Amino acid sequence: MASEARREANRKHYRANKDAYYKKRDKRVSDIERATPSWHKREKAKLKRLYKIASMRQKKTGEKYNLDHWCPLNHPRVCGLHCVANLVIILAEENLKKGADFDIDSDENMQDLSHLQG
Numbered sequence: 677m678a679s680e681a682r683r684e685a686n687r688k689h690y691r692a693n694k695d696a697y698y699k700k701r702d703k704r705v706s707d708i709e710r711a712t713p714s715w716h717k718r719e720k721a722k723l724k725r726l727y728k729i730a731s732m733r734q735k736k737t738g739e740k741y742n743l744d745h746w747c748p749l750n751h752p753r754v755c756g757l758h759c760v761a762n763l764v765i766i767l768a769e770e771n772l773k774k775g776a777d778f779d780i781d782s783d784e785n786m787q788d789l790s791h792l793q794g
Contacts, residue, residue: 742765742766
């Protein structure tokens, strides 16, 4: 019951603040377009496969999954690309918690960059 009340509160907030939501969406689309390399079109099949895997995991577990940019597209110290090498499948809940957090000095973030090589 609480989740239905929360959904209704979210709907009410959205209706009252549509312009802000549209502005945020437009900025996100712009950030993705700016961060998409010209050679990205060659990776379309791989990208579709990642989305399919995320969807399959969601059906199997009942939990929602997102494709997340390992290196954020919009961050004060780094600018990741919108490409397959920069995407990981994670639980939506984890993605929302972390936001655009990225510690460039962290060994965890810098330990294995081999997946970024062609």
